[in-house]
Amino acid sequence: MALLDLKVNGQEAQVEAPDTALLLDVLRERLFLTGAKRGCETSHCGCCTVRVDGMAVHSCVVLAARCQGKEITTVEGCGDGMELDRLQRLFLEHGAVQCGYCGPGMLMAAKALLERNPQPTLDEVKKGLDGNLCRCTGYTPIFDAILAYSRGA
Amino acid sequence: MECKLIRPTDLDEALAAREEYTDGLPIAGGQSLLVMMRNRLISPGALIDLEPVEALRGIEVQSTGISIGAMNTCRQLIASPVLREEVGVLPSAARQVSSTAVRNLGTIGGNVCHNEPGADLPPVLLALNGRAVLRRRTHGREVPLEEFFTGYFETALEADEILCRIDIEHPNAAGVYLKHAISPEDLAIVGVAAVVVPDSERPGAVAEARIGIGGAAPVPLRASRTEAALKGAVLDEETARAAGELASTEVDTGSDPHASAGYRRKMVAVFVRRALLHAANQMMGNGHGAA
Structure with missing residues (x-):
């Protein structure tokens, strides 16, 4: 076991976890941040996507120990915990969420993309979300929400 | 048994750990290794983290x-x-x-x-x-x-x-990688890289063409007979087509749920032809263009 010093959504946390614990497990089961979802667990579906130092990563294939000293951001870090932020509201307005399971991962991947490239083309949005699967929406409402955000809608 | 995580600070420490932990494995990005562990295909006793090694x-x-x-x-x-x-x-x-x-x-x-x-x-x-x-x-x-x-x-x-x-x-060459996959983020059913070195004496001719093929066979390979046949050739449509056909006989393909051996062989012919033509175009457009 190891004692890990993590910084999640701006807050310091110390957790005890197995040496090779995965970030997803630590977030969900030690810190009770269940926004990042457990999906395929093999880095295909992207519903566990969080940001580490700004980059979108699949937390099911990241060692928690490696995230020490880095900024971890999950969907719980969006908005202020009570109010949704602008991208979340646009997801709602565009119907980008149906069952919702992919939502937290989509949001984190979209935020990483928009920070890197504030005015993405549709193709760039698709490429930026290529690690995130959605089985409900057909993607179009998700792309629309992200493009609306970049237009300042 | 719990898997240990070793975090060396430099290469010497990492190499010492590699020698000490005979049941250990080095971990780089972890994007495949951690999936292999999760699927119980491997169960290393220790992971030697290479991230801190400058x-x-x-x-x-x-x-x-x-x-x-x-x-x-x-x-x-x-x-x-x-x-x-x-x-x-x-x-x-x-x-x-x-x-x-x-x-x-x-x-x-x-x-x-x-x-x-x-x-x-x-x-x-x-x-x-x-x-x-x-x-x-x-x-x-x-x-x-x-x-x-x-x-x-x-x-x-x-x-x-x-x-x-x-x-x-550091090639003075043109180069192209073409990937054939069901979805772009999948592994390649066939992936072909062509690097073409222009002949400085004879415009349009290739001094050397090098072809790497992935996906088609259990091991990625160089299409060496095809490369030999292309030495000094002018890369036109017909030469590229013949090179593709020849390359398809160089791969020992197998069938899996994604593609049959016959289909893979055909796709090797198609993608080698296309990669060579792309590389030739690049070479013409820009004599010493980036490979």
Whole structure:
């Protein structure tokens, strides 16, 4: 076991976890941040996507120990915990969420993309979300929400 | 049994750990290794974390070529001004590896050591005459990648060695990587890299063409008979077609749920032809363009 010093959504946390614990497990089961979802667990579906130092990563294939000293951001870090932020509201307005399971991962991947490239083309949005699967929406409402955000809608 | 995590601070410590933990494995980006562990395909007693090892980073231009640290992520390959300028085919292939999240963490060294059929970087690195620079505690050695890829998910890396760098040639050449996959983030059913060195004496002719093929066979390979046939050739439609046909006889393909052996062989012919024509166009448009 190891004692890990993590910084999640701006807050310091110390957790005890197995040496090779995965970030997803630590977030969900030690810190009770269940926004990042457990999906395929093999880095295909992207519903566990969080940001580490700004980059979108699949937390099911990241060692928690490696995230020490880095900024971890999950969907719980969006908005202020009570109010949704602008991208979340646009997801709602565009119907980008149906069952919702992919939502937290989509949001984190979209935020990483928009920070890197504030005015993405549709193709760039698709490429930026290529690690995130959605089985409900057909993607179009998700792309629309992200493009609306970049237009300042 | 719990798997230990060893975090060495430099290469010497990492090599010492590699020697000490005989049931251990080095972990680079972890994008394949942690999936293999999760699926219980491997159960190492220890992971030796290569992330803190500075000696495995960086991209250096040398007189003979470019030396790429094994811990460079796909994201870093894509962003590297040196690679984009000198060997554009490598960042272009790195852009086609899996998904954004995987490219953010997955490394060139991990990609090569995992040696999964259909991986995008091995065919390109083969066509760039890549060499694996390996170290063990007492000494090091260099292995041409053609000899490094030994079998299905197997490489020449010994149990006490670490892949430190991959050295590629600095070609005065054009280069293309084309990937055939069901979805772009999948592994390649067939992935073909063509690097074409123009003949400085005879405009339009190729001094040398090098072809790396991934996905089609259990091990990525160089199409050496096809390369021999192309020496000195002018790369027109007919030459490229014949080269594709010849290359398709060089791969020992197999069937799996994604594609039959016959289909793969046909796609090798198609993609070798296309890759050669693309590379030839690049060569014409820009005599010493980036490979």
